[in-house]
Each structure stands twice: as C-alpha cells, then as structure tokens.
Amino acid sequence: MLDYHAALATLLDGLPTAKGCESLALAQAAGRRLARDVVACFDAPQFDNSAMDGYAICDATGKATRFHVVSRIAAGDGAQAALKDGEAARIFTGAPLPAGTTAVVAQEDTTRDADTLLLNQPARAGQHMRLQGEEYAAGATLLTAGTLLDPAAIALLASQGHAVLPVLPRLKVAVFSSGNELIEPGEELTAGKIFDANRYQLLAWLARFDVEIIDGGILPDDAAITRAALARASEQCDVILSSGGVSVGEEDHVRAALETIGSITAWKLAIKPGKPFAWGHAGAAHVFMLPGNPVATFVTFHQLVAPALRRLSGDDQPMPVTIKVRAGFSKSRIEPRREFQRARLRQEGDGYIADLVKGQGSAMLSACAAADVLVEIPPSSAVVMGDTLLAYPLKKGWV
C-alpha cells in the first residue's frame, strides 16, 4: 500500500503547469490566476502627496513654528506653485505636495489665524509626506504568473491602472457518479436504491474552485454507456471526476472504461478512508476516480484531488493547509493505514483541541457535516489525549 504523502507528491509531480492566456476586464478577473508576470507602469506613489489633512510647510531651519499660508490644494488638484521658506499650503490627504515642501503637519497640531499658521511644535523633516516611488518604481514586477487574483491583488493592479488582465483559462471539470443503486435526490426511493450523495458533494467542493463545472450525471453499471460518457467528456473537459467503481467489484465499470479508452494507475493507498483511488488520462483530460464510500470520496477529494486541481489551475503552492492541534481524545486501537478522522475544534489557550465527531465509518456523512477538520493519525500509532497532531481545515474561510 502506498503512503499518502508519497502518493500526493507523485500525483502532483505528474501534472503539467497551467497553460494558455485570456484577457479579462479587471472587474471580471477576481478569483482567476495571472497568466503572465505584470509590471508596474508607474511609480508608486505616482507623485509626492500628503498623508494628512493639514498643512504642507517649507521650513529650511527645521525649527520654525510660524508660517504664511499662500495656497490651498485638494486631492485631484494639479501642480501648484512651489513653497518658499516660511510658507505653507492648506492641503488634504492625497493632494499633490508643492515643490519645496519639507514636511506636512496635521491640522490638529496647528492653530490658524487668517493667513498665519502656528505649529504647536516644529515639524520633523519629511513627516506625513508620501514620496513618489517610495513603495516601488515603474517597471518593478508587481505580481508573478500564477498569482491568485484575490482582493489585494485586484486592488494593486487597479491602483496601477490595469483595466484588462492576462489570466489563465478556467479548468473545465466534469463530474460523474456511477452505480445502478443511485437515484437523484427528489426521486422516489425504492428497494435497494440510495440517493446520489457523492456527485452533489463533488459539485459542492468544486463550487469553491474557480472552475467551469459540467454535471455528467449518474452512469449506470453498463460498460458501453460508461465508456461513451467518459470519451465524450474527455473531448470537452480538462478534468473528469468520478466516484464509485474503483475497487475490485465486477460492477466497477468506470475503472474498466478508463482502461479501455485511456490509461489508468490504480492505487491502494495506506489511508483510511480512501484506500482505492485511481487516476489517469482519457485523451488530454486528467481523470481522478474517487472511491464510492461517501466519506472516502470526501477525504480523497480534499487530500488528493483538491491539491491536483490547484496545481492544474496554476497554483504553485497546492498542498493542503495544515494546523497543529492537540488531541482531545485517546485511541489505543492501532490502524496500519494513516487515518483522516473527522473532528471538531475547540479553542484552548492559544491553540486548538480536536475532538472526534461521533460516527467515523466511511459511509457516515453526518460526521463530515459536523467536522471542522480532518485530523491525521499516523500509521500504526496510538493517540494519547494531549498529543500534538496535524489537522486539515475543512471549512471555507480556513482554506
């Protein structure tokens, strides 16, 4: 059986870097990734300006407290006449500093009497002045290819006047379930049937990614139909996800279909849940086949497929986020596979305690819904209350 960390490294190593480029208006680009490095067109700040509402002063000695107010400059105004020694300009935050300014004084540190300005104390040279290029110069690399266009990145690019951005194309991802036992939620439940939970789970996971989603529906246990559906999806999509039909059963048609139309690597992973996992290619599409037990789908999506999607999307740090927690439980039964158990977090001091959620079976979705994290229990290890363990946050906002 293959170790999880080795398997994840192998999976990621085999994936190509993201390619292609499309131009998108700034307002549409949030959540996408840059296709190319973007450089600064202008110095930042673009011009010397005031950091305070108050007065720009020209004080050659650095000791003066009395000035003659000669002008008024608001944000948006153009260049003004230079200040001479002993002169001041009424100025507002963001307004261009007149040449000759030696400092800006906040208005609350002054007294004004007609055109005379009195400072409570002499100003420190350079205070409250934002100087052209002090943050970075025109031509500097602002953001590199692959950067996620999050609010900070969008603000930075907008501040440089970039109206159109070069972004990586979105991945197209198709999702299938497989199994004659599956019916759609909303349909009438009859003997032996169950509702398709995995496809909706995967669609919901994908909603957290900036990808185009194609819902392939439920595939019956039929070799020809499964082959045709995968072949069609491989022509339309970059990635195909399926759940079920990966282990050793005779009705495991998805696996057989991929063997026929593409290539497949079937793994037995030393993880619980999620032991049978397969991946491969159909045409140019990357295929990930998740085990059918719903919690095995949950764990393998989060621990393997999500990093792979991040890598394919252009993320150069695709590994799952981990935090250190202390065990709020003990476990004496030794499991040879690495376990990813569902747990809730509780804050204690400056750290977190992880308490296991009731119902750790690989078909028990209620524990996934209650969990804040997957807590990792290394292979063949007991856990003693208070042990430090790694945990993988599940909730949106943590990842």
Ligand SMILES: Nc1nc2c(c(=O)[nH]1)N[C@H]1C(S)=C(S)[C@@H](COP(=O)(O)OP(=O)(O)OC[C@H]3O[C@@H](n4cnc5c(N)ncnc54)[C@H](O)[C@@H]3O)O[C@H]1N2
């Ligand atoms: N003889 C063996 N049997 C099994 C092994 C094994 O090593 N030898 N592995 C077990 C493990 S571990 C897992 S996990 C499952 C994985 O099986 P498959 O990927 O082939 O999945 P299925 O057999 O199709 O289904 C398993 C289970 O999950 C339910 N399921 C499937 N799809 C859905 C869905 N979309 N929504 C809700 N539930 C679903 C299905 O009804 C089964 O109960 O194999 C074990 N067996």
Ligand code: MOO
């Ligand atoms: O992958 Mo299975 O869920 O270990 O039962």
